[in-house]
Amino acid sequence: MAHAHESSKKRIWIVLIMLTLITTVEVALGIVKPPYLHLTSILGTSPLNWIFIILTLVKAYYITWAFMHMEGEKKWLRRSVVWTAVFLICYLVTLLLIEGGYLYSTLAPLVKW
C-alpha cells in the first residue's frame, strides 16, 4: 500500500486537469454540434458520437487507473476486473443494439406519421 505515493499528488492534479479539459471539450462539441461531425455518418453513427464515446472511455481510463489506483494493483487483479467487465459489457451492448436496430426496422414501417 505504500507504493509510490510521493509523486501521486502531482498525478492527481494532472488527472483532474485532464478530466476537466475532456469534459469541457465534450460539452463544447455538444453545444456547437459542427455539421460536418454531426450530420455525417461513419460506422453506423455520426463522427461526433464516436468522439463522445472515445472521450468517455479515456475519462473512464483515467478514473480507474489513477483515482481507483488500478495501475498499482497486481496484474491479475487488474485483469480479472477489467477483462471481465469489458468483455461482458461489449457482449451485452452488441446484442441489445442489434436487437434495437431490428425492432426499428420491423416496427417503424407500421407507424404512421
Next chain:
Amino acid sequence: MEVNIAIPSDSKETWNGGGVKPFGASYGKMMMWFFIVSDALTFSGFLAAYGLTRFKFIDSWPIADEVFTHFPGLHGVHAPMYYVALMTFILIVSSVTMVLAVDAGHEMKQKKVAWYMFATIIFGIIFVGSQAWEWKNFISGSYGSVKTADGKILQFVKEGHQIALSDFVVNKRTDERVQHTKYNGLWFEKEETISTYSIAQIKEAYQSNSEIQIRSELIDLETKQKVILSREEGLAQLSKTKLVVEGANLEVNEYGNTIFADFFFFITGFHGFHVFSGIIINIIVFFNVIIGTYERRGHYEMVEKVGLYWHFVDLVWVFVFTFFYLV
C-alpha cells in the same frame, strides 16, 4: 509463494480473510473490486436497455439539449448541458478530494484525511441536490405539449423555436373545469391534476395565430432536427388531441416517448441512490476517522475501500452523462 486458501484464525481476522491477500490486495479491497464489477454490469444493463429502446425509436427519440435547458438563476435562457457539465465537474472534484483523503491516509495524517473526507461529503451532497433540481425541472416541465389519440406528442414552435403553451394561449382556462378534490367532490375519489388550458382553447389559439406551428416527434434524418409541420397538417394533427401534457411522470411526458422519461427517472435515480448511499458510507468513515478508529488500527484502508466505491459512482456518471445528454 503465497497460497490463496483461508487459514483458520481467531474471530478478529474473519473480515479480512484470515490475513490472506489474494492478488496482493486485502480481502476487503478485492471484494470491493468484485462488487464494483457486478454493479458496473447492472448499470451497463440499464444503459444497454436504454440503447436498445433508443435504437427502436431512433426516428422519434427526444433530443437531449431540447429537454435539459435550465441553469440556476437563468430564467428562460436556453442553456443546454451547462448544468450537467457543472454537475459532472462537481463529482470529479469530489473524486479528487476522495483520492487526496486516501493519499493522506497512506501518510497517516488523521486531520488531513478528515478534512478531505468532509469535502468529499459536501461535494457529494451538492451533486445529489443538483440532481434533485434537475428532476424538479424535468417533472414540472417548461413548455407543455399535447398528446394525440394515437399517442404522439405535439409541441408548439414559433420561428423555429419551441414556445410554451402560456406564450400563445391567452386567458385562463375557459371551460370552467375545476380540479376534483375530496373537498369539492367525492371524498374517496381522486383526479389527476387538470391542465392549465383546455384542449379546445389550445386549438382555438393555434387557429387564431398564424405564426404558431406544430413540431412533431419525427426526426428529419438529414438535419437531425424534429420535423415542423405545415399549418394545415398541424391542424389535422391537433384535432386528434386527447390530452394536454405539462411536465413528466411515468405515464406521459411533454418531451416525447413515455419510455424516455421512464429511463431518465430510473437510470439517474439509480445513480442518485448510489451517490446517496456513498455519502452515508462516507459519513460513517468520516466519523471513524475523527474518533481515531483507523489510527488505532494502524492503517487507513477503509478510506481506500470507500474511495473505490465513490470513484465508481463518478465513473458511472461519466457514462450516464455521455449516453443521456451528449450522444
